[in-house]
Amino acid sequence: EVQLVESGGGLVQPGGSLRLSCAASGFTFSSYAMHWVRQAPGKGLEYVSAISSNGGSTYYANSVKGRFTISRDNSKNTLYLQMGSLRAEDMAVYYCARDSGSFTGALAFDYWGQGTLVTVSS
Amino acid sequence: DIQLTQSPSFLSASVGDRVTITCRASQGISSYLAWYQQKPGKAPKLLIYAASTLQSGVPSRFSGSGSGTEFTLTISSLQPEDFATYYCQQLNSYPPRFGPGTKVDIK
Numbered sequence: 001e002v003q004l005v006e007s008g009g010g011l012v013q014p015g016g017s018l019r020l021s022c023a024a025s026g027f028t029f030s031s032y033a034m035h036w037v038r039q040a041p042g043k044g045l046e047y048v049s050a051i052s053s054n055g056g057s058t059y060y061a062n063s064v065k066g067r068f069t070i071s072r073d074n075s076k077n078t079l080y081l082q083m084g085s086l087r088a089e090d091m092a093v094y095y096c097a098r099d100s101g102s103f104t105g106a107l108a109f110d111y112w113g114q115g116t117l118v119t120v121s122s
Numbered sequence: 123d124i125q126l127t128q129s130p131s132f133l134s135a136s137v138g139d140r141v142t143i144t145c146r147a148s149q150g151i152s153s154y155l156a157w158y159q160q161k162p163g164k165a166p167k168l169l170i171y172a173a174s175t176l177q178s179g180v181p182s183r184f185s186g187s188g189s190g191t192e193f194t195l196t197i198s199s200l201q202p203e204d205f206a207t208y209y210c211q212q213l214n215s216y217p218p219r220f221g222p223g224t225k226v227d228i229k
Contacts, residue, residue: 035218037166045158045166045209045220059216095165106213108156108171115165 002026002111004096009116016086016120022079022096022113030054030074033099035109036081038092038118048094049081052103064090083118091120124148124212126221134229141197143224145210150190154214157186157195160223161206169208170195200226 008020022034036048049070050059058070069082079096094116097109125148135141145155153173158166168177170186173193183198197204205228210221 037220044223045160045211047217047219050216050218061217100168100171106218107154108168108177108211108213109158109166110168110171110177112165112167 002098004098004111004113006094006096006113006116009094009118011119011121012086013122014087014120017082017084018086018118020081020083020094020096020116020118022081024077024079024098027098029072029077033101033103033106034072034079035097035099036070036079037095037097037109037112038090039095039115040089040092043092046092050099050103051079057103086118086120088120091118093117123217124151124215124219126210126212126219128208128210128221128224130224131222132225132227134227135200136229137200137202139200139229141200141204141226143195143208143210143226145188145193145195145221147191147193147212147214151212151214153189154212155186155188155193156211156213157184158209158211158220159204159206160209166209197226 003025005023035050051070067085071080096113098111099106100110101107155173157170160166174186207225
């Protein structure tokens with residue numbers, strides 16, 4: 001059974017940093033591109049970042065470029081999102097999601113984690 | 123970047139109703155469109171990919187159609203468990219944005 005379990009969310013002050021993790025199981029993690037998607041309270045889904053299966057290619061939404069870094073450790077079956085210079089508008093539930101295809105040819109995000117809440121407040 | 127719009131943004135329907143949601147892209151995306159269902163407090167669930175292919179395990183009352191810039195998600199006979207918010211997503215190019223969502227509520 002495919003499982004994605006996020007962790008690392010919590011309360012952080014504006015300007016602070018946080019690292020999210022997404023532990024994957026039930027599939028060959030190193031064969032799939034992965035994504036982060038976030039959802040602010042009461043709002044829709046916002047695309048955040050992507051990483052290819054071997055970590056060699058990444059993509060960032062303009063809203064997080066230069067502040068967030070996506071990475072992965074295929075030996076640990078884990079996806080990461082290092083978030084810095086956090087702002088109030090970064091407050092959201094962050095989901096990791098598996099790419100059903102490839103980094104440049106995705107058809108959908110076929111499995112999602114349960115999400116982890118990031119709260120940015122002083 | 124490709125923008126997506128959805129209509130309606132909210133619809134009220136009864137169990138057994140046929141429901142259609144439309145997603146429009148700001149430029150052609152071939153068939154690179156997916157539909158998701160999200161219930162409160164839960165992660166999105168993939169329903170349809172490649173515009174019309176039903177994800178494994180999804181009931182056949184869900185169907186998708188369209189290509190280019192206009193797409194539809196149809197629920198042939200709305201069931202109690204279908205009351206949720208539905209999002210389309212384009213995967214033709216980065217960023218793979220989502221539409222703003224359509225909330226389906228109980229009449």
